[in-house]
Each structure stands twice: as structure tokens, then as C-alpha cells.
Amino acid sequence: MVASSNDIRTNSDKSSIYEDRGWKRSDPVPDHIYDIHKSLVEEEVIIRSEIISCSKQFISKIEKDLPNPDKKRRIKRCHYVNLCPICNNLLEQFVEKQMNPYRQVLLDNGGKNILMTFKLRHNQKSSLKHLQKVLKDSIKKLKDDNIWKRTLFPSKYRFYVKTEYEISWSQENGFHPHCHLQIGTTNPMPTDEMKSLVALAWKRIVTTVSPNKFFIPNLSNGVDVTDTPSGKHSKDKDPYGMDKLKRMHKKSHKEMKEKFKKLNTTGTERIKGSFSLLQMQTNLKDVFIPVLKEIYRTTVKRFRRIFFNVNTHHTLISKISSK
Numbered sequence: 001m002v003a004s005s006n007d008i009r010t011n012s013d014k015s016s017i018y019e020d021r022g023w024k025r026s027d028p029v030p031d032h033i034y035d036i037h038k039s040l041v042e043e044e045v046i047i048r049s050e051i052i053s054c055s056k057q058f059i060s061k062i063e064k065d066l067p068n069p070d071k072k073r074r075i076k077r078c079h080y081v082n083l084c085p086i087c088n089n090l091l092e093q094f095v096e097k098q099m100n101p102y103r104q105v106l107l108d109n110g111g112k113n114i115l116m117t118f119k120l121r122h123n124q125k126s127s128l129k130h131l132q133k134v135l136k137d138s139i140k141k142l143k144d145d146n147i148w149k150r151t152l153f154p155s156k157y158r159f160y161v162k163t164e165y166e167i168s169w170s171q172e173n174g175f176h177p178h179c180h181l182q183i184g185t186t187n188p189m190p191t192d193e194m195k196s197l198v199a200l201a202w203k204r205i206v207t208t209v210s211p212n213k214f215f216i217p218n219l220s221n222g223v224d225v226t227d228t229p230s231g232k233h234s235k236d237k238d239p240y241g242m243d244k245l246k247r248m249h250k251k252s253h254k255e256m257k258e259k260f261k262k263l264n265t266t267g268t269e270r271i272k273g274s275f276s277l278l279q280m281q282t283n284l285k286d287v288f289i290p291v292l293k294e295i296y297r298t299t300v301k302r303f304r305r306i307f308f309n310v311n312t313h314h315t316l317i318s319k320i321s322s323k
């Protein structure tokens with residue numbers, strides 16, 4: 001398969017990348033992510049050759065590092081951040097590292113890290129591609145709306161915005177692309193008031209973006225708003241024990257493989273609940289393989305999954321640069 005120019009890739013590593021990103025020079029990707037990559041290749045969810053060979057070899061650094069002749073190689077990554085679990089994990093770590101100092105300064109100075117989750121109404125029959133487009137266009141419009149720009153997060157209050165698109169799936173309701181926005185803000189407006197304002201705006205905007213009135217969310221389900229100092233999505237579920245799997249991995253690689261095998265052969269019982277991409281990738285029940293193939297095939301043109309923007313006009317910026 002030939003890579004099309006629409007697929008988003010990060011820039012190639014530079015020799016300074018580890019210092020830039022604050023990583024140790026050892027591989028920062030955890031083992032269970034490599035296992036997910038391997039399983040997706042084995043199950044032919046990942047079929048593109050560059051992604052299959054991601055992280056399988058070392059390449060020489062662009063410039064020779066004369067003072068450190070031993071450190072002349074780096075791991076060759078594919079950089080398909082929306083399609084490769086390894087490169088996706090690296091990007092998430094990078095954005096997290098990038099955001100941390102800003103969040104800390106904000107919290108130290110009485111600001112709030114507000115997490116907003118935006119959803120659409122949908123059913124089993126809604127196409128993933130179409131839902132992604134409606135979601136992306138609506139988020140873009142929202143950030144440009146007067147409620148957003150003048151009332152909720154005007155420049156004097158808005159310190160940063162982290163935008164994160166996620167896809168979950170359930171047998172009952174099909175694909176559920178949604179968007180998490182984390183806004184660092186010094187607006188003293190109570191969180192409840194923000195929620196009622198943004199819920200109205202979201203409903204209005206989706207109504208103008210979507211040709212299908214079915215997608216329009218109702219006021220109570222379209223948006224979640226919480227004050228989240230940690231920056232973590234506290235509501236993310238862990239029904240298949242991802243954390244346990246990670247811990248097990250430290251204990252024994254063999255045990256982990258057996259757990260995967262067991263999960264793979266549980267058969268065709270009805271799958272209850274809603275699953276994140278990570279949960280589906282970790283637990284390749286037969287039912288998830290076609291779902292994952294659909295997700296991996298339907299990466300919308302110029303669809304950036306996660307990114308972080310800082311407002312350099314906010315007064316707190318001086319506390320960042322003076323550190």
C-alpha cells in the first residue's frame with residue numbers, strides 16, 4: 001500500500017529530540033504498546049509496510065556525534081501518529097510533557113484546568129467518516145464562536161487549549177468519536193455557568209454543521225464540563241484491566257501472552273459497554289478486529305488527533321519564560 005499525502009506524519013527525529021522532549025536516552029515507549037503494535041500486525045489490522053516495520057531497526061543519526069561515538073544510532077519510527085500505536089504513544093507523551101509546566105503555573109496562580117468533552121448523537125448505522133467530519137467542523141466553529149472567544153475564554157483568561165480527538169465504540173451505538181478540550185483559564189466564572197453556556201452553543205453549532213438533524217445532541221448529553229486539576233480524564237474506564245496488564249507485563253512476558261491468548265478466544269458473546277481505542281487494541285476479541293480496521297482505514301483528511309496551543313498574550317506567560 002502506498003502512503004497518500006493526506007496521512008499525517010510527525011517530523012523525523014533529530015539527534016536533539018530526547019533532550020528537547022525531556023526523555024532519557026533509552027526508549028520511552030512502554031512494552032505493552034509494542035505488544036499492541038505486534039498484535040495489530042498479526043491480525044492484519046496494520047497492513048502498511050512502513051508501520052509494520054516501525055521501531056524494528058536503528059538508523060544512523062543525521063549528524064555524527066563525535067564526542068559520543070557510541071551513541072550514533074536511534075530507533076527508526078514510522079511517524080504515522082494516527083495509525084501506529086507506537087508513534088501515537090510518543091506523540092501523547094510529547095504533548096503531555098509540553099503541557100505540564102503551563103498547567104502547573106496556572107494552578108499555582110489560581111487558574112483552573114477545565115476539561116470539556118463534546119459528543120454527537122449517533123447510532124450503529126452512522127458512518128465513522130461522517131461523524132468525524134461533523135465533530136471536527138463543529139469544534140472548529142465552536143472555537144471561533146463569540147460565546148467561546150468573548151464570554152468563556154477571551155484572550156485575557158485563556159492560557160492554553162489542549163485538543164484531543166478520541167474514538168470509542170460500543171455494539172449498541174457503534175462508533176463514538178468525541179473531543180476532549182482542556183482549557184487552562186483564569187476566568188473566575190463558575191464551572192456550572194460555563195457548562196450551561198457551552199452546552200447551548202454546542203447544540204446550536206452542531207445544528208448548523210450537520211445536514212442530519214439526528215446528530216444534534218440534547219442539552220444534557222452533548223457536553224461534559226469538569227474542573228480537572230490533574231489533566232487526566234478521570235472518567236475513563238478500565239473494564240479489561242489495562243493497569244493490571246501493564247503490571248503483569250513487568251512480572252512476566254509469558255503470562256501477558258497467555259492473557260492475550262485467553263482474551264482472543266473468548267468467542268462471540270455479546271460485548272457490553274463502550275470501549276476506547278486502547279482497550280480495543282489491547283483486547284483483540286474477534287468483534288474488535290473489523291472495528292479497528294474501520295478506524296485505521298477512516299482517518300479523515302488532515303485529522304490531527306492531539307495538539308496543544310498556548311496563548312502567548314496571557315499574563316502568566318512571563319512566569320513560564322522566567323523559569
Ligand SMILES: [Zn+2]
Nearest residue numbers: 054078084087
Ligand atoms: Zn510508528
